[in-house]
Amino acid sequence: MAANFFRDKMETPLLCLISVILSLFLVSIISTLYLPAQFTELMRFTTSKPEYSISMDQLRTKVSADRNQLRAVSFREHGHHLHQSQSRNRTATRIVKRLSREEMLEEGLARARASIRSIAVSNLSLATTHSDGGGDIIPAGVVYRNPHLFYQSYMEMEKRFKIYVYPEGDLPITHDGPCKDIYSIEGRFIHELEHGDGRFRTNDANVAHVYFLPFSVTLMVKYLYTPNTYDVSPLKHYVSDYVRVVSTRYPFWNRSQGADHFMLSCHDWGPFASQGNPLLFNTSIRVLCNANASEGFDPRKDISLPEIHLYGGVVSPKLLSPPPDHASRPHLAFFAGGLHGPIRAFLLKHWKNRDNDILVYEYLPKNLDYYSLMLNSKFCLCPSGYEVASPRLVESIYAECVPVILSKNYVLPFSDVLRWEAFSVEVHVSDIPRLKEVLSAIPESKYRKLKEGVRAVRRHFTLNHPPKRYDVFHMILHSIWLRRLNFRLR
Numbered sequence: 001m002a003a004n005f006f007r008d009k010m011e012t013p014l015l016c017l018i019s020v021i022l023s024l025f026l027v028s029i030i031s032t033l034y035l036p037a038q039f040t041e042l043m044r045f046t047t048s049k050p051e052y053s054i055s056m057d058q059l060r061t062k063v064s065a066d067r068n069q070l071r072a073v074s075f076r077e078h079g080h081h082l083h084q085s086q087s088r089n090r091t092a093t094r095i096v097k098r099l100s101r102e103e104m105l106e107e108g109l110a111r112a113r114a115s116i117r118s119i120a121v122s123n124l125s126l127a128t129t130h131s132d133g134g135g136d137i138i139p140a141g142v143v144y145r146n147p148h149l150f151y152q153s154y155m156e157m158e159k160r161f162k163i164y165v166y167p168e169g170d171l172p173i174t175h176d177g178p179c180k181d182i183y184s185i186e187g188r189f190i191h192e193l194e195h196g197d198g199r200f201r202t203n204d205a206n207v208a209h210v211y212f213l214p215f216s217v218t219l220m221v222k223y224l225y226t227p228n229t230y231d232v233s234p235l236k237h238y239v240s241d242y243v244r245v246v247s248t249r250y251p252f253w254n255r256s257q258g259a260d261h262f263m264l265s266c267h268d269w270g271p272f273a274s275q276g277n278p279l280l281f282n283t284s285i286r287v288l289c290n291a292n293a294s295e296g297f298d299p300r301k302d303i304s305l306p307e308i309h310l311y312g313g314v315v316s317p318k319l320l321s322p323p324p325d326h327a328s329r330p331h332l333a334f335f336a337g338g339l340h341g342p343i344r345a346f347l348l349k350h351w352k353n354r355d356n357d358i359l360v361y362e363y364l365p366k367n368l369d370y371y372s373l374m375l376n377s378k379f380c381l382c383p384s385g386y387e388v389a390s391p392r393l394v395e396s397i398y399a400e401c402v403p404v405i406l407s408k409n410y411v412l413p414f415s416d417v418l419r420w421e422a423f424s425v426e427v428h429v430s431d432i433p434r435l436k437e438v439l440s441a442i443p444e445s446k447y448r449k450l451k452e453g454v455r456a457v458r459r460h461f462t463l464n465h466p467p468k469r470y471d472v473f474h475m476i477l478h479s480i481w482l483r484r485l486n487f488r489l490r
Ligand SMILES: *[C@@H]1O[C@H](CO)[C@@H](O)[C@H](O)[C@H]1NC(C)=O
Pocket: 089, 090, 091, 092
């Protein structure tokens, strides 16, 4: 079955064949690079596991200034060869051209790294009120690991970043995704990238920094999965087939072993689907809501995607206008949700209908309104369910209700840039019985700072159509950009 999905598009034009042959000349060695020393701060990830960080020694040997100069020289040499060979041998010309393009691409990235590094050295001080001329507030303050590096890296992304979207695959499973309900971010991202203003997209695969595999795991589940079988093999077959097709028709997958390719999925089974190709799982950038560090999610290359629940395709208007800052929030904490997974079972066991300050419901009584309760609570509990992510995280941020993270092995969204500890509270699962004690012990001054932090990061979790700078679409792109800066094609 799976083998038929792309058959209609399989006839290989001569040009493709030539590029296939040429790509054989290119030895595809991927060197993992490391960002500037100061990026270690940016690229440190908080999980319940030991923190991941990037080795500075490696960085110094691999991305030194000398090295960049060397590469600039060798690039000019290639240009020279190109000129000479043009009159002589067409095949050779093509090979050299391809090499030059790659060199050029890497040269641009080297400049971006250098520019980001220079900011780290100059240590500009930015105030929260600065505007960057585009009317946007420059990132500043405690919610960022390093606001200067983030800003510089973001600007470099806007200047350079180009994504190629593979045209292979047909509706309904590729080039589309859900735009309503819990996995809506899948569809919104695919639509924005394929039908948006195209600023970050290129139709010339040779100049792209990264390659997008535009399938939707949610739609695979809808169209390929047989309910109640728990058999995810059709999903794996689809993914495996997709990668086989693009890696046969284009030289790019083999060139990087998939390292400059990415997929995006919010469905719980996104990680399973990615097992369809071992390199996709182990090497490619996987942008996943189900960012479970115990299931192969590797924050050095993978990206944690926020889950955004759009009932009927939109965010509830209530959440869009949270009460003024000084409005009182009578409830200490709130949760309502089904008994999914062991953490929720533990939470419900200890707190369901137990306390007037910690409001915990399995089923919300008919006379109560979910979002009103969020807007009237200081803290919103966000326990993992069947998978680590919860849409409550983003809903809490919209409601300006400080999220309380109750999870294990969850790599939090955008934690490469954001300091979650500045706008959320993490409570160890074993401390759930002491939840009231823990939350009551947070002084008012600390709570106000956390709430301020929530307001500061809100724009990074907001979906706009069309997208706005620094919003969730751009944060996802920036995460991908950062991962791409971390390696070099050779
Ligand atoms: C052109 O260059 C290629 C690669 O260097 C070589 O294999 C081929 O023999 C050359 N052809 C001619 C006609 O010189």
